[in-house]
Amino acid sequence: MHIKKSVFIYLLQFLFMLFSVALVGYLLHLSQTVDIKATNQAVFHTNVAAYLLTITILFLLYLAIYGLINRFFYATAVYYIFFGIYIVANRLKVAYRKEPIMPSDLALLRSWKQLFSMISWKIVVLAIVSFVMVVAFCVFLGKHFSKDTLQFNLITRIILVVLGVATIGSFYNVDKQGSMMNKITAKTGYINFAPNISLVANTTGPLLPFLGNIHTDIMDEPKGYSEETMQKIYRKYQKTAQRINKNRPNNNLNKQTLIFVLSESFSDPQRVPNVTINQDPIPKINQIKQENTSGLMLSSGYGGGTANMEYMTFTGLAYNQFAKSLQSPYTQLVVNQKHPVNIINSFDYAAAIHPYYGNFYDRDIVYPKLGFDVFKNLQTKGKDALQYHSKLSFSTFVSDESSYKETLKQVNSRKKGQFISLVTMQNHMPFNVMYDNTYFTYSGTAAGMPEQVANYTNGINYTDNSTKEFLDKLDAIQKPITVVWYGDHLPGMYDKNSMEEYNVVQHETDYFIYSNKYALEHNYGTKKIEQNTAITDPNGFIPIALKQMKQKVTPYYALLTEVQENLPATAKNSVGNSESLMVDQNGKQLSAKQLTKSQREIQKDYRLVQYDLTAGKGYLKTKINK
Structure with missing residues (x-):
């Protein structure tokens, strides 16, 4: 009788585990699609094999946790808490950035406190309460029924843990043709097609x-x-540089100051389809764009990806040319590099200003490797600590006005030229900040939460005013200064718009390049470059800025100039079947087949140089940028 009871309990355990992995697998899928009908279609009809593979993996991981703890109810609590966090995190990332959680995102766990500050407190409280209830229930069951559940001997426990680890490890070579996991996943219909992850x-x-x-x-x-x-x-781009330099009078970057301003989430909402704002929220920036070098920037992110845009602007390298699995160059590439080629190293002195926590995206590690001499952030102490860090209304982020004041302080701290990077925070998500004075209203069908669009629009209006004041103050400084100012990506709040339908426009942000009065009067600047500036990518800013500054170029910058002036703007694609989103100067999307022979040649050179500088032998690393 006792044996029959044990077998019955073990059977119940097994059935419960099957139910749990099926449930978690389903909820994981639902966290991605946010559509019960689409999830049911995939799980029960079109992608059954992939779902079965998923729940098999989940079952083996469940067994591994069980083997490690050897207490069924406690293992169940750990299993549900772990995957509950995964489900919530994936749902939030999909909501804000339209993409799933990736291994590169784990680097952000260093900044878990800052991540929590960006999430609605209601979600945090609901998640914590749910997890506490699960733990309490499992602990209760464990105290009263653990002696009746299956417990393993040491060897079985080791085998179960090894199986779980091996399950994860087996995906190491999933992309390698002919590997066992490659064959298994191929039969389920899974292809690691990162261009549209x-x-x-x-x-x-x-x-x-x-x-x-x-x-x-x-x-x-x-x-x-x-x-x-x-x-x-x-040798080819040495000659190109010589040709370009015939018309460039300036040969010493250190006589000039170059400022890159990444304006967090900045993009004119009036360009977004199905959005109507009651009045222009950025009249001053629109006027600046009209009078100076300006256009649209094709972003490789939506709702996020700031550090990736930074990387491209600093290095001139294209995010879409990297391997499928490289999702974050900062955390997956630069942290392991020594003196990577970039615009920062072209200056004798460089300063980075980011009014947030320095460990976000590993900037505290990455910036010194890129060549920054100082990194001013909220955690900086001593003489380099941020002097200006006030906020607007109920915002938790430092205002753009304060960030600009800090930048002006840095500009005036040195008589000679320098490179300065400012990454602002004022308009960072979440967009639930209510400002004291609200002048803007939103109507339309693009956003599921209309009040967020109104709040965001009020925020960028503050940016509009403070940006104009910043440029006016730069005009009063008696040394040549050029500013590259751009929004990194659209805010991820236009959730009702179809990305398939509006792929290009929802990846276009605003940019302008501004030379101060002194630079214009002393032949160190250009007022407005008209040609090939209507749309560019982040990696195009270096060559446009150098042209604006009338600065001679190295062979590397000559290559970037050829890329910027002759190739379409490119970004990593988020929809469709192409790895790259390519857009010409008329805003028209192109395919690789439409490139001319000369364009394909430039693209080939660009790809080879990028490989050599990042993953190859580094044949040109020490000389191409000199």
Whole structure:
């Protein structure tokens, strides 16, 4: 009788575990699609094999936790808490950025306090209460019924844990053709197609794309890569630089100050389809754009991806040319590099200002590697601590006005030229901040939470005023200064708009390049460059800025100039079947097949140089930017 009872309990445990993995697998998929009908279609009809693979993995991980703890109810609590956090986190990332949680996101756990500050307190409280209830229930069951549940001997426990670890490890070479896991996933219909990682996650669930990107490859080796090829490219762009430099009078960057301003989440909402604002929230910036070099920037992010835009502006390298698994160059690439080639190293002195926590996206590690001499953030102490850090109304972030004051202080701290990077925070999500004075209202069908659009619009109006004041003060400084000012991505609040339908426009932000009065009067600046500036990508800012500053170029900057002036703007695609989103100067989306022979040649050179500087042998690293 006792044996029959034990077998019955063990059977109940097994059935409960099956139910749990099926439930978690379903909820994971739902956190990605946010659509019960679409989830049911994928799980029960079109992608059953991928769902079965997902719940098999979940079952093996459940067993591993069980083997590790050897107490069924406590293991169940850990299992539900862990995957509950995963489900909530994935849902939030999809809501704000339209993409699933990836392994590169784990680097942000260093900044978990800051992440929590960006999430609505209602969500945090609801999640904590739910998790506490699960733990309390499992502890109660554990105290009263643990002696009746299955417990393993030591060898079985080790086997179960090893199985769980091996399950995760088996995805290390999932992209390698012919590997066992590659064959298994191929039969389920899963393909690690990172150009549209959201599409993959929507069809297979987010777990398989997560595991499929555990191993990071920097970049696939381009065909024809060799030392001989790279030397030919070097000589080619030496000649290009000589041609460009005939019309550039300035040969010393250190006589000028170059400021890159990344304006967090800035993009004119009036350009977004199905959005109507009662009045222009950024009249001053629109006037600045009209009178100076300006246009639209094609972003590789939506609702996030700030550090990736930074990386492209600093290095001139294209995010969309990296390998599928490299989702965050800062945390996956730069942290392991020594003196990467970038615009910062072209100056004798460089300062970074970011009125937030320095460890976000590993900036405290990355910035020194890029060549910054000082990094001013909320955690900086002593003489380099932020002097200006006031906030607007109920906002938790430092205002743009304060950030600009800090930047002006840095500009005036040195007589010679310097490079300055300012990454603002005022308009960062969440967009539930209510300002004291609200002059803007939103109507339309683009946003599920209309009040967020109104709040955001009020925020960028403050940016509009403070930006004009900042430029006016730069005009009063008696040394040449050029500002590259841009929004990094759209805010992720236009959730009712179809990304498939509005892919291009919802990846276009505003930018302008401004030379101060002294620079214009002393032949260190240009008022307005008209050609090839209507739309660019972040990696195009270096060559446009150098042209604006009438600055001679190195072979590397000559290559970037050719890329910017002759190739369409590119970004990492988020929808469709193409790795790259390409847009010409007329705002028209192009395909790779539409590139001319000369464009393909430039693109090939660009790809080879990017590979050489990041994943290759570094044949040109020490000389291409000199």
